[in-house]
Amino acid sequence: MLIGVISDTHGLLRPEVLTALAGVEHILHAGDVGDARILDTLREIAPVTAIRGNIDQWGECAELPPTDVVELDGHLFYLVHSLADLDINPAVAGVAVVISGHSHKPAIEQRNGVLYLNPGSAGPRRFNLPVTIALIRADEAGIETELVNLL
Known part of the structure; x- marks a missing residue:
């Protein structure tokens, strides 16, 4: 399964994002959406799981959950905008990947058997x-992640 991961759009959906996400089967948005129309456009590509970030204080984006968990291809993905707000022990909860945003700094890190992806x-x-953005390839054999530079 090919999964697109995006965060901190802040109301701007670049054409390069749409090109990079072409062909994904699910999209995870880790908050600071900034404009609900972004999610509508992303849903034209694939189903979307999205959470709110600290700028999503008004309108439809404010109604997004602060965290979410989704199972994709047998792996649990936990979305939280800022790692400072992580309210579970991902390893104990059986989470394979923690998806975060907030810092604007792309990062891939393994901790206690859990992949952390910004x-x-x-x-x-x-x-x-x-x-x-990031792309994840998930299957029964495991998870592969790559960062994609858009500009």
């Missing part, structure tokens, strides 16, 4: 940080 920011560039 796809970075796909929205407006912040400082000198890259504009990125």
Whole structure:
């Protein structure tokens, strides 16, 4: 299964995102959506699981849950916007991947048998940080992750 992971769009959905996500079977958005129409556009590509971030204070985005868990191809994915708000022990809960955003810094890290993935920011560039998303290939053999630079 091919999964697209995006975060921190802040109201901007770049055409490069749509190209990079073409062919994914599910999309995970780790918050700071900024405009609910972004989720509508992403749903034209694949089903979307999305959470709210700290900027999603008004409108439809404010109605998104602060965290969510979804099982995809037999693996549990836990979405939380900021790792500082992680309210479970992912290893004990059987979570395979924790998806976060907030920092705008792309990162892939393994801790206690759990993969932590921050796809970075796909929205407006912040400082000198890259504009990125991530792709996950998940199957019964495991999980492979790659970061995709958009610009």
